[in-house]
Amino acid sequence: MYPFTLDSQLQADTLVLGQLPLCRALLLDDSRYPWLVLVPARDGLTEIIDLDSDARVQLMHEMAAACEVLKAIYNPDKLNVGALGNRVRQLHVHVIARFVSDEAWPQPVWGVGQARPYPPHMAGVIMDQICEGLMARGMKVSEC
Amino acid sequence: MYPFTLDSQLQADTLVLGQLPLCRALLLDDSRYPWLVLVPARDGLTEIIDLDSDARVQLMHEMAAACEVLKAIYNPDKLNVGALGNRVRQLHVHVIARFVSDEAWPQPVWGVGQARPYPPHMAGVIMDQICEGLMARGMKVSEC
Numbered sequence: 394m395y396p397f398t399l400d401s402q403l404q405a406d407t408l409v410l411g412q413l414p415l416c417r418a419l420l421l422d423d424s425r426y427p428w429l430v431l432v433p434a435r436d437g438l439t440e441i442i443d444l445d446s447d448a449r450v451q452l453m454h455e456m457a458a459a460c461e462v463l464k465a466i467y468n469p470d471k472l473n474v475g476a477l478g479n480r481v482r483q484l485h486v487h488v489i490a491r492f493v494s495d496e497a498w499p500q501p502v503w504g505v506g507q508a509r510p511y512p513p514h515m516a517g518v519i520m521d522q523i524c525e526g527l528m529a530r531g532m533k534v535s536e537c
Numbered sequence: 538m539y540p541f542t543l544d545s546q547l548q549a550d551t552l553v554l555g556q557l558p559l560c561r562a563l564l565l566d567d568s569r570y571p572w573l574v575l576v577p578a579r580d581g582l583t584e585i586i587d588l589d590s591d592a593r594v595q596l597m598h599e600m601a602a603a604c605e606v607l608k609a610i611y612n613p614d615k616l617n618v619g620a621l622g623n624r625v626r627q628l629h630v631h632v633i634a635r636f637v638s639d640e641a642w643p644q645p646v647w648g649v650g651q652a653r654p655y656p657p658h659m660a661g662v663i664m665d666q667i668c669e670g671l672m673a674r675g676m677k678v679s680e681c
Contacts, residue, residue: 439615440604440608440615440616441600441601441604441616441618442601442604442605442608442616446598449597449598449601450594450597452597453593453594453596453597454590454593456585457585457586457593460584460585460586461586464584464586471583471584471621471622471623471626472584472585472586472620473619473620473621473622473623474585474619474620474621475617475618475619475620475621475645476616476617476618476619477615477617477618477619477645478615478617479615479617479635479642479643479644479645480643482615491623498623499623499624500623500647500648501619501621501623501645501647501648503644503645504644504645
């Protein structure tokens with residue numbers, strides 16, 4: 394186990410799905426887009442290259458699992474994957490299902506409009522679907 | 538060898554650095570940002586998850602090498618890594634050195650302002666530095 398505290402901005406903007414082998418898996422609380430955030434659960438990381446080689450490979454597996462789950466549930470027109478971190482420096486990877494009909498298309502989603510939080514009765518259903526999808530793809534998801 | 542034709546828009550916007558084990562490595566011809574584009578050299582790919590598991594891992598290694606080279610040469614404030622593809626559907630990964638002083642900061646670079654092509658006498662120097670940096674990190678770079 395590595396020491397890990399989730400960045401306060403990420404904590405404020407997301408709902409916790411669970412802990413994967415490497416990453417804290419989060420659902421961005423913005424119902425405009427199916428949008429996962431993966432945060433390698435080790436303090437002090439800013440860049441992908443701050444991870445050692447094994448952890449980089451594990452990050453790729455977890456990014457791919459997140460992509461596969463969003464594709465299976467939402468059948469998006471495109472997946473967007475990005476590690477930017479210009480505002481929140483704690484290393485985190487966005488995995489976003491994009492649609493030609495979404496409000497930001499074809500631009501990136503960051504900085505466009507205002508987040509619309511999920512209605513509470515919807516968030517739980519969506520989070521369960523995503524966690525089940527991750528587990529169905531062999532990804533271990535622990536509570537945290 | 539897999540059949541591969543580089544997307545015409547990527548071809549128009551970039552300078553060719555060389556062929557890595559998986560990806561065609563390109564320098565975006567925009568002197569505002571040190572900006573590499575990695576294109577897995579196989580036709581028919583749109584998403585990272587269109588790659589098989591071994592190729593996903595190789596993509597991570599090549600992304601990391603690109604990050605390390607830009608960090609070593611430019612000492613940026615942040616690296617941005619992204620696979621979006623909303624406009625150009627051929628799978629490609631952006632690796633961009635970002636600076637607090639750059640014109641888009643802290644927003645993503647995509648869609649901000651107009652590209653400023655490198656002066657021809659600068660492009661060759663920069664491309665040589667990047668290729669040497671990749672090879673110094675054990676990455677095979679072939680001409681193409």
